[in-house]
Amino acid sequence: MTLARKIIIDTDPGQDDAVAILLALASPELEVLGITAVAGNVPLALTQKNARVICELAGRRDLKVFAGCAAPLTRKLVTAEHVHGKSGLDGIVLPEPTMPLATGHAVDFIIETLRREASGAVTLCPLGPLTNMATAFQKAPDIIPRVAEIVLMGGGYFEGGNITPAAEFNIYVDPEAAEIVFTSGVPLVVMPLDVTHKALTSRDWVEGMRGLGTAAGRAVASWTDFFERYDTAKYGSIGAPLHDPCVIAYLIQPGLFSGRHIHVAIEVEGRHTLGMTVADWWRVTGKDPNAMFMGDVDRDAFFTLLTERIARL
Ligand code: RIB
Numbered sequence: 497m498t499l500a501r502k503i504i505i506d507t508d509p510g511q512d513d514a515v516a517i518l519l520a521l522a523s524p525e526l527e528v529l530g531i532t533a534v535a536g537n538v539p540l541a542l543t544q545k546n547a548r549v550i551c552e553l554a555g556r557r558d559l560k561v562f563a564g565c566a567a568p569l570t571r572k573l574v575t576a577e578h579v580h581g582k583s584g585l586d587g588i589v590l591p592e593p594t595m596p597l598a599t600g601h602a603v604d605f606i607i608e609t610l611r612r613e614a615s616g617a618v619t620l621c622p623l624g625p626l627t628n629m630a631t632a633f634q635k636a637p638d639i640i641p642r643v644a645e646i647v648l649m650g651g652g653y654f655e656g657g658n659i660t661p662a663a664e665f666n667i668y669v670d671p672e673a674a675e676i677v678f679t680s681g682v683p684l685v686v687m688p689l690d691v692t693h694k695a696l697t698s699r700d701w702v703e704g705m706r707g708l709g710t711a712a713g714r715a716v717a718s719w720t721d722f723f724e725r726y727d728t729a730k731y732g733s734i735g736a737p738l739h740d741p742c743v744i745a746y747l748i749q750p751g752l753f754s755g756r757h758i759h760v761a762i763e764v765e766g767r768h769t770l771g772m773t774v775a776d777w778w779r780v781t782g783k784d785p786n787a788m789f790m791g792d793v794d795r796d797a798f799f800t801l802l803t804e805r806i807a808r809l
């Protein structure tokens with residue numbers, strides 16, 4: 497029996513964050529050391545509350561949920577209620593959380609955990625803007641070489657952007673933070689829109705979730721029903737793209753995904769391209785690769801894994 501992989505999930509729930517967190521909590525391959533909330537889809541007061549709602553839905557009141565940064569490093573916060581609804585978890589009404597918010601700032605939890613655990617033992621899994629990550633690296637540069645890997649959802653290249661024509665939301669909200677992470681030297685695995693837009697739910701799958709007859713199954717079905725409407729209206733796609741669950745699925749079954757190890761720069765000045773992940777897919781810059789930039793996913797196997805795991809909750 498191999499030891500479970502130690503991870504910290506950094507998140508801005510968001511319905512897709514919620515599915516990702518449930519997948520992680522249902523998977524024995526992973527040991528979630530803590531959950532750190534960041535402002536993104538909705539303000540921090542809601543993302544830290546939503547993270548606790550999700551933990552309680554999974555029966556994990558024991559987990560530590562920390563509140564992190566309430567705004568990007570230098571810019572004004574941009575949120576996405578138009579996608580996730582006012583609560584950030586629209587689609588189903590769940591009980592208010594009763595588990596307390598952990599004391600202390602999320603950034604300090606990240607720093608303390610990386611200093612305490614063996615070097616190379618902890619993987620960071622950001623599912624929202626990278627503000628908490630960047631702040632931790634700025635406050636305690638000694639932790640950077642101790643991070644095993646960062647597996648994040650963010651960016652886009654062939655798929656373009658989803659909040660502007662050029663930028664994906666997580667990167668766009670805090671481009672300066674993204675640049676700190678992408679130039680940190682920590683091994684990166686990036687799940688951009690190029691791959692997450694292929695992880696589209698189907699009617700059958702959503703009905704299968706509802707058919708589990710569990711609170712988790714009902715919540716996932718309701719969240720994805722709500723979440724789907726934005727992408728259907730915008731892209732005409734059928735199904736909701738499960739962006740953040742791609743991060744967790746990669747940790748469990750990396751072979752589900754394929755991509756290229758390339759150089760990815762973050763645009764922090766562009767008038768029209770702010771927050772763009774400038775992916776050197778064709779290796780024309782000669783710059784050393786800094787990220788495994790994913791482009792494809794085995795969609796059927798991804799949803800089979802998701803169903804099998806969510807059914808365990
Ligand atoms: O652009 C998609 C990303 O932005 C996802 O992480 C979603 O939850 C939002 O945070």
Ligand code: CA
Nearest residue numbers: 510513623624
């Ligand atoms: Ca997210």
